[in-house]
Amino acid sequence: MPYEVSIGGVYFPSVLMLAVLLLPALWLLDQLLGRIGLYRHATHPSLLRIALFTGVCSVATLALFS
Secondary structure (H helix, E strand, O other): OOEEEOOOOOEEHHHHHHEEEEEEEEHHHHHHHHHHHHOOOOOHHHHHHHHHHHHHHHHHHHHHHO
């Protein structure tokens, strides 16, 4: 995967494109975890969501670039 993607002459980091592509999957995962009731046990549900997004994006980035 290239490190930069050109869209209309503007270069974007490929990690940003990966994060945008992962948003629907992360939204579905968030809905699933909400239905299970995981967020009731979290002190800060918003912080848990950010950590989940960061973890999934990091794993996907490592899988593509290693």
